[in-house]
Amino acid sequence: MEIITEILVIGGGSAGSVAAIKAKEAMPDRTVLLLEKANIRRSGAITMGMDGLNNAVMPGHAEPEDYVKEITLANDGIVNQRALLRYAQNSAAMVSELDSWGVKFQKTSTGEFDMKKVHHNGRYVLPMPEGYDLKKILCRKIRRVGVRVENRIMATRLILDAGRIAGAMGFNTRTGEFVIIRAKAVILACGACGRLGLPASGYLYGTYEMPTNAGDGYSMAFHAGAELSNIECFQINPLIKDYNGPACAYVAGPFGGHTVNAQGHRFIQCDYWSGQMMMEFYRELHSGKGPVYLKMNHLADETISEIERIMHTTERPSRGLFHANRGKSYRHDMVEMHISEIGLCSGHSASGVWINENGETTVPGLYAAGDMASIPHNYLLGAFTFGKICAQHAVEYVKTVSEPKIDPAQVEAERDRVLRPLSQPDGYPHHQVEYKLRRMVNDYLQPPKLTTRMEIGLEHFIRAKADLDQMGARNPHDLMRAMEAHFIRDCAEMAARASLNRTESRWGLYHYRVEYPVSDNANWFVHQNLRRTPDGNMEFIKRPVAPYVVPLEKDDRESYSRLRIDESSTITQAV
Amino acid sequence: MPQATQHFDLPVVVDQSKCIEGCRVCVEVCPLDALAINPDTRKAYMARDECWYCTPCQVDCPANAVTVNIPYLLR
Ligand SMILES: Cc1cc2nc3c(=O)[nH]c(=O)nc-3n(C[C@H](O)[C@H](O)[C@H](O)COP(=O)(O)OP(=O)(O)OC[C@H]3O[C@@H](n4cnc5c(N)ncnc54)[C@H](O)[C@@H]3O)c2cc1C
Numbered sequence: 332m333e334i335i336t337e338i339l340v341i342g343g344g345s346a347g348s349v350a351a352i353k354a355k356e357a358m359p360d361r362t363v364l365l366l367e368k369a370n371i372r373r374s375g376a377i378t379m380g381m382d383g384l385n386n387a388v389m390p391g392h393a394e395p396e397d398y399v400k401e402i403t404l405a406n407d408g409i410v411n412q413r414a415l416l417r418y419a420q421n422s423a424a425m426v427s428e429l430d431s432w433g434v435k436f437q438k439t440s441t442g443e444f445d446m447k448k449v450h451h452n453g454r455y456v457l458p459m460p461e462g463y464d465l466k467k468i469l470c471r472k473i474r475r476v477g478v479r480v481e482n483r484i485m486a487t488r489l490i491l492d493a494g495r496i497a498g499a500m501g502f503n504t505r506t507g508e509f510v511i512i513r514a515k516a517v518i519l520a521c522g523a524c525g526r527l528g529l530p531a532s533g534y535l536y537g538t539y540e541m542p543t544n545a546g547d548g549y550s551m552a553f554h555a556g557a558e559l560s561n562i563e564c565f566q567i568n569p570l571i572k573d574y575n576g577p578a579c580a581y582v583a584g585p586f587g588g589h590t591v592n593a594q595g596h597r598f599i600q601c602d603y604w605s606g607q608m609m610m611e612f613y614r615e616l617h618s619g620k621g622p623v624y625l626k627m628n629h630l631a632d633e634t635i636s637e638i639e640r641i642m643h644t645t646e647r648p649s650r651g652l653f654h655a656n657r658g659k660s661y662r663h664d665m666v667e668m669h670i671s672e673i674g675l676c677s678g679h680s681a682s683g684v685w686i687n688e689n690g691e692t693t694v695p696g697l698y699a700a701g702d703m704a705s706i707p708h709n710y711l712l713g714a715f716t717f718g719k720i721c722a723q724h725a726v727e728y729v730k731t732v733s734e735p736k737i738d739p740a741q742v743e744a745e746r747d748r749v750l751r752p753l754s755q756p757d758g759y760p761h762h763q764v765e766y767k768l769r770r771m772v773n774d775y776l777q778p779p780k781l782t783t784r785m786e787i788g789l790e791h792f793i794r795a796k797a798d799l800d801q802m803g804a805r806n807p808h809d810l811m812r813a814m815e816a817h818f819i820r821d822c823a824e825m826a827a828r829a830s831l832n833r834t835e836s837r838w839g840l841y842h843y844r845v846e847y848p849v850s851d852n853a854n855w856f857v858h859q860n861l862r863r864t865p866d867g868n869m870e871f872i873k874r875p876v877a878p879y880v881v882p883l884e885k886d887d888r889e890s891y892s893r894l895r896i897d898e899s900s901t902i903t904q905a906v
Numbered sequence: 907m908p909q910a911t912q913h914f915d916l917p918v919v920v921d922q923s924k925c926i927e928g929c930r931v932c933v934e935v936c937p938l939d940a941l942a943i944n945p946d947t948r949k950a951y952m953a954r955d956e957c958w959y960c961t962p963c964q965v966d967c968p969a970n971a972v973t974v975n976i977p978y979l980l981r
Contacts, residue, residue: 532980
């Protein structure tokens with residue numbers, strides 16, 4: 332199958348849906364194609380909606396500059412503030428637009444957005460207790476504006492024409508048909524690399540992230556020669572043990588729930604997820620005071636009913652069933668928590684494909700948005716807002732370029748690579764290869780990061796290339812999983828090399844190196860970008876942190892580095 | 907390669923007496939494409955142990971025929 336489109340959006344989750352809608356609205360007489368490996372009706376992290384926006388910068392509650400400051404601190408200073416500011420200045424308009432599409436946000440009795448405080452300093456959380464219909468609303472909009480949608484097609488590689496983007500290739504995961512798409516601009520919105528580490532349960536798909544997101548976007552961008560940024564800044568989250576989903580302190584916090592140790596004492600001042608917070612969480616887990624819990628059993632019965640109504644209908648609704656199976660209730664029991672497997676995701680941390688304030692990558696015509704793009708702590712509203720920003724820029728870009736040419740050599744090479752597992756059905760099955768690869772990721776890359784351990788891990792990931800070449804698939808579905816193993820391996824190699832190369836510790840637990848336990852601002856106050864060289868190797872570039880547009884005060888600087896509550900206040904604050 | 911057959915406890919259960927013949931809703935909404943239609947009965951079943959226990963198959967089923975259990979390994 333061959334398709335020609337003006338703009339191609341890969342991934343119809345949060346960022347991709349909005350990117351496609353906004354691009355099509357801006358050029359109704361041109362084709363905008365939305366490609367999705369699942370089905371846009373229920374694809375992506377918001378398959379069951381979301382219980383709140385984590386980072387809405389709303390007038391009257393916070394200024395864009397406040398938000399830029401907060402995220403600069405939460406990300407240890409390594410940010411592109413212009414891009415953060417662009418987000419912060421556009422996020423309120425995005426909320427209003429979503430509101431006009433029918434998304435239900437929590438409002439006060441006077442009709443204002445009902446903002447809650449979860450971050451260390453500012454008030455950015457906007458609850459969506461009825462957020463379960465998000466995908467329905469986005470799909471309706473996609474249909475109305477006339478975006479062309481192709482479901483169950485997985486993109487595997489991008490096509491280049493003399494250094495600029497020319498389209499993408501992939502295959503239909505039900506029929507196995509190879510697909511070639513020509514496009515003047517491509518917006519990557521493939522979500523996180525959620526299948527990097529193996530969850531402690533050992534279940535391949537029991538990940539924190541939606542497991543369709545296997546690092547596809549990271550890998551495709553890498554092979555196209557785009558720069559990726561701060562890959563060593565892993566995503567590690569505090570989650571319900573075994574269930575491996577959020578507990579979720581952002582919902583419970585405004586109602587009075589909080590994180591405690593086994594003695595029932597609070598040990599962190601704020602439940603906002605950051606590397607520094609995860610470090611304190613990790614320390615508490617491994618101290619005599621672990622495990623760590625989310626505590627709600629001191630709350631009134633009706634408050635708990637309200638929390639249950641939200642947590643058991645949106646985001647990860649099956650957590651209600653999980654607790655019930657074990658005979659646990661928020662009324663009587665605290666929720667046991669643990670730390671997740673590692674992943675790559677700028678939505679929660681900072682590892683992603685490098686983009687500027689327009690969503691442009693370093694490859695002309697290639698854009699990225701959402702969890703896979705480099706804007707730190709961008710979350711759901713960041714995915715929506717940067718989806719829109721990418722679309723706005725891409726619509727102007729395509730007017731300035733001619734039709735790209737499709738190079739038959741690239742197409743044939745990819746057709747051979749992708750379809751090979753079908754021609755060797757007795758090759759290694761995908762689940763065994765993936766299990767082993769991800770177990771090695773756990774064994775060798777999980778922080779605390781040790782140099783020798785990571786070097787051994789890297790050897791394994793390189794050796795795994797041979798296993799990937801010998802994978803077999805007996806049907807197009809298994810072929811999808813086999814090709815995802817390639818994405819996972821690429822991400823594992825990037826994660827190992829990037830972690831080895833940054834010889835300092837930064838971002839709390841996310842990049843905690845045993846041999847280099849402190850931050851080295853003289854050498855490493857930089858973005859560490861990596862890219863593929865023409866001969867297929869990986870090279871690193873230090874990108875200086877651009878001068879701040881929002882300066883930090885001395886007092887600000889300390890706020891995220893002192894998250895632990897000291898002993899004396901523990902006693903007074905303990906509930 | 908020799909084949910082994912193993913028995914798995916699968917998280918998604920479709921009540922065959924309630925499932926509507928010819929309906930494909932759960933198969934289409936599953937992000938992981940883990941469900942399939944049995945060509946003989948034209949009813950849905952879980953064909954692959956690839957589940958995020960996310961529940962669209964259960965919530966969108968027009969016949970209330972689908973139950974999502976927590977996968978055994980993490981239950
Ligand atoms: C459990 C959980 C809870 C969260 N809670 C909150 C919260 O409370 N508040 C908040 O603000 N944020 C929250 N987030 C974060 C937020 O959901 C994400 O940041 C946001 O949805 C990311 O959007 P995205 O478009 O990048 O990825 P997604 O929405 O996941 O979309 C990626 C899409 O790309 C598709 N895809 C992937 N690879 C390919 C390929 N090769 N070819 C074709 N298609 C492909 C996938 O199928 C998917 O549809 C949460 C995330 C998770 C996982």
